[in-house]
Amino acid sequence: MIRKDARVLLEVQGLCAKVGGADIVKGLDLVVRAGEVHAIMGPNGSGKSTFAKALAGHPAYEVTGGTVTFDGKNLFEMTPEVRARAGLFLGFQYPVEIPGVSNSAFLRLAYNTMRAARGRDELDPLEFDDYVREKMKLLEMDAAFLDRSVNEGFSGGEKKRNEILQMALLEPRLAILDETDSGLDIDALRVVATGVNRLATSDNAVVLVTHYQRMLNYIVPDYVHVMGGGRIIRTGGKVLAEELESRGYDWVKAA
Amino acid sequence: MNAITAQHPYIESLLKGYEMPRSGISWLNQRRSRALERANALTVPTTRDEEWRFTDVAPLTKVNFRPAADVVRLAMSDISGYVIPEAPARLVFVDGLFAPELSDHAGLPSGVVVSNLAAALGVHAAVMEPHLARHAEYEREVFTALNTARLRDGAFVWMPRNQKCAAPVQLLFVATQAEAAAYPRCLVIAEAGSECTVVEDYVSLGDAIHFNDAVTEVVVGEGARVRHVRVQREAEGAFHIAACAASLAKDARYASHTVTLGARLSRLNLGIVQHGDGVEVELDGLALIAGRQLADTHSLVDHARPHGRCRQVHKCIVDGGAHAVFNGKILVRPGAQLTDSSQQSRSLLLSDRAHVDMKPQLEIFADDVKCAHGAAIGQLDAEQLFYLKSRGLSDSRARNLLTYAFAAEVIDRIPVPSLVERLKQTVLVRTQAVA
Numbered sequence: 001m002i003r004k005d006a007r008v009l010l011e012v013q014g015l016c017a018k019v020g021g022a023d024i025v026k027g028l029d030l031v032v033r034a035g036e037v038h039a040i041m042g043p044n045g046s047g048k049s050t051f052a053k054a055l056a057g058h059p060a061y062e063v064t065g066g067t068v069t070f071d072g073k074n075l076f077e078m079t080p081e082v083r084a085r086a087g088l089f090l091g092f093q094y095p096v097e098i099p100g101v102s103n104s105a106f107l108r109l110a111y112n113t114m115r116a117a118r119g120r121d122e123l124d125p126l127e128f129d130d131y132v133r134e135k136m137k138l139l140e141m142d143a144a145f146l147d148r149s150v151n152e153g154f155s156g157g158e159k160k161r162n163e164i165l166q167m168a169l170l171e172p173r174l175a176i177l178d179e180t181d182s183g184l185d186i187d188a189l190r191v192v193a194t195g196v197n198r199l200a201t202s203d204n205a206v207v208l209v210t211h212y213q214r215m216l217n218y219i220v221p222d223y224v225h226v227m228g229g230g231r232i233i234r235t236g237g238k239v240l241a242e243e244l245e246s247r248g249y250d251w252v253k254a255a
Numbered sequence: 256m257n258a259i260t261a262q263h264p265y266i267e268s269l270l271k272g273y274e275m276p277r278s279g280i281s282w283l284n285q286r287r288s289r290a291l292e293r294a295n296a297l298t299v300p301t302t303r304d305e306e307w308r309f310t311d312v313a314p315l316t317k318v319n320f321r322p323a324a325d326v327v328r329l330a331m332s333d334i335s336g337y338v339i340p341e342a343p344a345r346l347v348f349v350d351g352l353f354a355p356e357l358s359d360h361a362g363l364p365s366g367v368v369v370s371n372l373a374a375a376l377g378v379h380a381a382v383m384e385p386h387l388a389r390h391a392e393y394e395r396e397v398f399t400a401l402n403t404a405r406l407r408d409g410a411f412v413w414m415p416r417n418q419k420c421a422a423p424v425q426l427l428f429v430a431t432q433a434e435a436a437a438y439p440r441c442l443v444i445a446e447a448g449s450e451c452t453v454v455e456d457y458v459s460l461g462d463a464i465h466f467n468d469a470v471t472e473v474v475v476g477e478g479a480r481v482r483h484v485r486v487q488r489e490a491e492g493a494f495h496i497a498a499c500a501a502s503l504a505k506d507a508r509y510a511s512h513t514v515t516l517g518a519r520l521s522r523l524n525l526g527i528v529q530h531g532d533g534v535e536v537e538l539d540g541l542a543l544i545a546g547r548q549l550a551d552t553h554s555l556v557d558h559a560r561p562h563g564r565c566r567q568v569h570k571c572i573v574d575g576g577a578h579a580v581f582n583g584k585i586l587v588r589p590g591a592q593l594t595d596s597s598q599q600s601r602s603l604l605l606s607d608r609a610h611v612d613m614k615p616q617l618e619i620f621a622d623d624v625k626c627a628h629g630a631a632i633g634q635l636d637a638e639q640l641f642y643l644k645s646r647g648l649s650d651s652r653a654r655n656l657l658t659y660a661f662a663a664e665v666i667d668r669i670p671v672p673s674l675v676e677r678l679k680q681t682v683l684v685r686t687q688a689v690a
Contacts, residue, residue, distance in 0.1 A: 059637065
């Protein structure tokens with residue numbers, strides 16, 4: 001939902017970032033306000049995922065220029081964990097497996113860290129168990145996933161549901177979902193999209209990073225941005241995504 | 256014949272004043288005498304010995320250890336933190352001496368024998384004769400020779416043919432006195448078709464510097480199954496040198512879980528010999544050490560017969576100026592065809608001063624076998640670390656959690672739930688302490 005007077009959550013100006021010595025993001029500008037859903041689209045190698053990871057603070061992604069203000073603060077003065085506690089969430093394209101750490105312990109630790117950051121009391125394991133089971137219903141997840149090691153042996157769809165479960169628990173102000181639709185069959189896509197829609201409010205914002213338009217049939221964006229050569233080269237509404245679907249990315253480049 | 260004429264002054268000091276018990280069992284007297292001869296002849300190993308290259312036992316020889324002079328009477332409340340509630344039988348030894356008032360074997364199925372060794376020798380000598388001091392090698396190993404020469408008491412577990420006991424038997428060795436040396440001896444006989452779980456647990460009350468020279472022999476009969484858990488969580492100043500020899504008959508299954516948390520210097524020689532076709536072996540090892548600790552595990556899996564399967568995982572977590580050693584040898588003898596044996600060793604170094612020596616050794620003399628080994632030494636996985644931090648966990652919290660997970664993977668496979676919980680709690684405390 002676009003409200004011109006809504007608070008600015010994210011302001012990116014002239015962002016440049018490199019990974020493995022190569023310049024990938026080259027002067028990216030973006031403003032995201034509370035209540036908005038943005039889609040960042042573009043072909044492989046256009047810099048979408050690099051942008052997402054640089055915002056979250058992945059150590060392999062080096063920011064070489066530009067500024068990013070998150071909720072009024074300089075994002076680059078914050079470590080990845082401080083960004084997370086301030087309300088930035090990255091839904092991973094490839095969620096990491098952590099054998100030996102039970103999913104329930106991990107989720108509780110993350111949740112309680114966020115509670116503490118917001119000045120609220122931590123939940124004990126029993127209280128948390130009740131709470132997380134409620135949230136799992138939203139994503140039609142079996143409670144058995146609590147007892148397994150984090151993401152270990154999860155299918156692609158299960159890993160993505162687990163990401164959105166974390167989003168549901170952590171209640172971020174800004175969620176960047178990196179290729180959350182990849183590897184999902186149509187049922188899983190519907191469940192994940194329904195989950196995201198329920199979590200979107202007028203106080204938070206969602207940035208969907210995606211190659212394909214199909215997720216946007218379920219999560220309707222207010223803005224669609226097309227990346228090319230490390231920058232946003234075109235911005236439009238939902239209709240732009242449909243045009244991309246039928247005409248491909250080359251058409252935007254030519255424009 | 257039983258004179259102490261040790262070549263090495265430290266061996267002499269350990270044997271000083273020792274009088275060999277005169278038992279009426281001649282085979283035992285003979286074995287003890289032979290072991291004493293060997294202890295007299297052998298010297299304390301140095302780093303010039305290939306088998307002790309990485310482990311300098313000099314700190315041990317600086318302490319004048321003596322068998323405990325006094326009997327320390329403990330109450331159940333002193334050891335309750337170590338008691339495994341699900342165990343139907345528990346033998347407790349204090350400074351090497353059997354403590355019947357702390358032991359219990361009321362919950363055992365009839366026919367199963369769990370007894371202190373000295374008492375068992377009076378009743379079951381015929382069952383023990385083919386095995387006691389027959390599997391643990393004392394001809395060349397001075398500490399095994401010492402233990403055997405001093406063989407007096409310890410634990411005896413006998414599972415007669417086809418007897419099964421799902422619940423674990425606990426053998427708890429408690430050290431309390433400074434400069435006390437103990438020579439605990441265990442013999443586990445699982446006859447054909449039987450099944451049991453044995454937990455050997457070495458603990459200290461307080462921080463006394465003591466020495467355990469422990470030897471365990473495990474005999475797994477045809478088609479029998481033994482799960483063997485060995486926990487060494489002694490005081491940080493303690494010395495612990497141990498040998499565990501397992502002998503496996505046809506189709507035997509043996510799973511070993513060794514957890515090393517304690518002692519200033521510890522060494523475990525783990526030897527598994529496959530005497531029959533088609534055995535199945537699982538070896539899990541974990542050493543979690545810090546400060547000035549040294550933990551050395553030497554394992555030998557001897558595939559002397561065909562169709563043996565073995566899966567071994569050994570992990571070390573080393574912090575501070577600690578030093579871990581792992582030497583894992585897999586021997587496939589001529590004719591041991593269709594052996595399938597794998598070994599993985601992984602180590603985590605948590606400080607710049609931490610040190611690990613890993614030496615995988617594959618010696619293969621058969622041509623139709625599958626053997627693999629992998630060794631990795633490193634730091635924590637950067638992607639896992641970032642994933643946790645991206646969820647708000649602090650750097651130290653994330654590192655501790657991953658360190659914990661590295662250890663928990665091994666502990667989770669221990670088949671005794673209450674012990675798993677307690678060890679995980681210990682590891683949790685330890686890994687948070689190393690922030």
